[in-house]
Amino acid sequence: MDDELRERVEAAGEAAALFNALKHGSDPDVGAIMGPLMGENPDFRPHGDEIPGVVARVVNRVADMDEAERRERLGELAPDKLAELEAEDEGDDHVLPELPNAEDGAVVMRAAPNPNGPWHVGHARMPAVIGTYKERYDGEFICRFDDTDPETKRPDLDAYDAILEDIEYLGFEADRVLKASDRLETYYDHARELIDAGGAYTCSCSGETFSALKNDAEACPHREKAAETVHEEFDAMVAGEYDAGEMVLRVRTDIEHKNPALRDWVAFRMIDTPHPREAAADYRCWPMLDFQSGVDDHLTGVTHIIRGIDLQDSAKRQRFVYDYFGWEYPEVLHWGHVQVDEYDVKLSTSTIKGLIADGELTGWDDPRAPTIRSMRRRGIRGQALVDSMTELGMSTSDVDLAMSSVYANNRDLIDDEANRYFLVRDRDDDPAV
Known part of the structure; x- marks a missing residue:
């Protein structure tokens, strides 16, 4: 293990040890932090035989700290993790943590959907959280369609408007709407600058x-x-x-x-x-997502990015481009995948498309479909879905969304205004009575 990797292991191990110690109110345990540490840092895995020894020394240092020292140090290494702990300390395990280095009126966040179809239920998490943060910080919400793959994730021309309608149903409105396929010349210009650099x-x-x-x-x-x-x-x-x-x-x-x-x-x-978009149909040279997204995040002033824990390499790739241009990289928060109970259908746009094509679902708003359009058709308020998604917090572990929580939140929203109907069945018309 070289010195650079050892330093990274020590920093990541220290943050994990501090979080573990503060969360459980005890000294950290090497065994308890090894799993998350290796899961969040796949490039550590080839050195799995050496990592425990490095982590053990870090754990011993953390064990010698008192709680105040641990909190101060965690705030230096991983402020988002400290915010998560502080939210738990306030008695709410599901409050969204404060964004690191966020200033009121200066937070810019983006949802970056691939418009290859309308959204399934899991897609609601990103706009729900970004919209909530926008309101908290009086910030800006960008919807940027990352539609630069016309082949393997071919855009659906109806999906652009459908996704904007889903965002509106959730109770939010994007301050800016961009299509990456409109910005090819911008990416070309930056590629030429990168070549010169x-x-x-x-x-x-x-x-x-x-x-x-x-x-x-x-x-x-x-x-x-x-x-x-x-x-x-x-x-x-x-x-x-x-x-x-x-x-x-x-x-x-x-x-x-x-x-x-x-x-x-x-x-x-x-x-x-x-x-499929006429405005982009003549282009044949297309940027990969990490280049396109990285350039757009800078040019649109994005300050905070939320992405899946499995996409950590994206930030690392983009940082090379940012370093060439002398740009400051946005704050990044990672989270685990959301899994939804109740549905046998896989939360996948391609899977749902296949079921519709095969006639097993009547469309994206089929009440049996795990889609946002289905939620709307069933009379579920968008706010109920937003509340349930934000209650999941920002854990880096995979989380489960129980649809029962969506239904409970929906009942709370409609209870006071819902009409109530009763009937008395005609006994003569019911031979079973």
């Missing part, structure tokens, strides 16, 4: 060839091309002169990085399938 190069290696080089920490033979050549080849990509898989633009990172997923990742690739 020595941060990108064109590569015609096959996927298999580059994967083998990457896994062996060996540089691609195209890595040291002259910037003039890279510009010419990238302009040819933009002009559509290459076929899919023939040429990509890579971000130059650290080819010997401990995490192979971060080594010289693809920023742009060629896609032959035309985009």
Whole structure:
């Protein structure tokens, strides 16, 4: 284990040990923090035999601290974790924590849906939490459609409006609505600036060839091309002169990085399938999500990002681009996946599309479908879904949403105004009586 990795392990281990000690009011335990630590940092796993020894020394230091010292230190290392503990201390396990380094009137957050279909119930969590934070901090809510994959996650032209309707149903309105497919020229301009900064190069290696080089920490033979050549080849990509898989633009990172997923990742690739939006149909050179999203977050002034714990590598990739441009990276909060009980249907847009196509569901608003449109059709208030989602908090572990909590919240909302009806059955019409 090199010094850089050891420092990262110590910092992550210390934060985990502090959180564990404060949460349980006792000295931290190595065994209790190893699971979350390795789960949240997959690049630690190849060094699993060395990690416990490093963590044990950190745990011993934390054990020697009193509670005040632990809180102060956790606030330095992981302010979001401290906020989570403080919310629990106030007697509410499900209150959204304060955002780290947030100022009233200056918080900008974004929901970034892929418009490949209307939203299922799990999608409600992001706008519910962002909308709640917007109200708390008098901030800004951006809805940015990340629709730069016209092939594998092909946009549904009806989904753009459907998603905005779902946000409105939840009780919020986006302050700005953007479509990434309208912004291709902006991404091209930043790619050219990145090339000039020595941060990108064109590569015609096959996927298999580059994967083998990457896994062996060996540089691609195209890595040291002259910037003039890279510009010419990238302009040819933009002009559509290459076929899919023939040429990509890579971000130059650290080819010997401990995490192979971060080594010289693809920023742009060629896609032959035309985009369904007429305004974007002529483009063939498309940015990968990490490049597009990273550039847009900076240009739109996003201050805080919420993303799944499984997407930690996205921030790490984007930081290479931010470093080349001298940008400050937004605050990032990670959370686990939300799982919804009651439904046998998988919470997946593609799965629900398949069930509709097969006739097993009548549409996105079928009462049996795990979709926001179904909730609306069934008479469930959007606020009931928002309340249930925010009650889940911001845990980095996977969480379960019980639909019974949505129904209970809905009853609270409609109880005072709901009409109540009674009937007396005609006994002569009911032979069973």
